[in-house]
Amino acid sequence: MAKTLFYIACTFLFLSCEKALQPKPQAALRLDYPEPQYAPLPETLPFRFEYNKQATVQPSLKRAPNLFYPKMKATLYLSYRPVENNLKSLLNDAYNLPAKHLRKADEIPERLFINADKKVYGTLFKIIGDAASQMQFFLTDSTHHFLVGALYFYAKPNYDSILPAVDYIEKDVIKLMETLEWRQIKTKP
DSSP: OHHHHHHHHHHHHHHHOOOOOOOOOOOOOOOOOOOOOEEEOOTTSSEEOEEETTSEEEOOTTSSOEEEETTTTEEEEEEEEEOSSOHHHHHHHHHHHHHTTTTTEEEOOEEEEEETTTTEEEEEEEOEESOSEEEEEEEEOSSSEEEEEEEEESSOOOHHHHHHHHHHHHHHHHHHHHHOEEOOOOOOO
């Protein structure tokens, strides 16, 4: 009888010895975006730059096209204004736009851009946090041209979720800033 109990106990021990279940680690969604291919903007505008072909150029009433990213459901809204003794007002507006997101933003670091050869000067604002816009910038030559841009996603602003897309588009914005050239404005006689 002792032998039988011993065999039964050993059988239960062997059957109950399974690997302990471990909770699976949380995984992050992997977002692969294609390598950017850049093309020049059509020549009908008072400026030109290179844009990512993943974006669709959409006409706008703001004298500058919008760049729509269909795979990311995002739009880079551009607005162009000529400088007509209103540079101070344009700069104030450009600095106030990111400030509107201070309530939701954790921080808004500024990145200055200066290209003296092409007379392109500006600032890139990356808005970190759950704000409506994740990036804004302005570019000017200080005498004739002023270009403003703002990035918006068609989704609830959850910064952690859209961060890979923000980083991807940020490279496109930097390329835009680096390749921007102003076209001559015909002065009135």
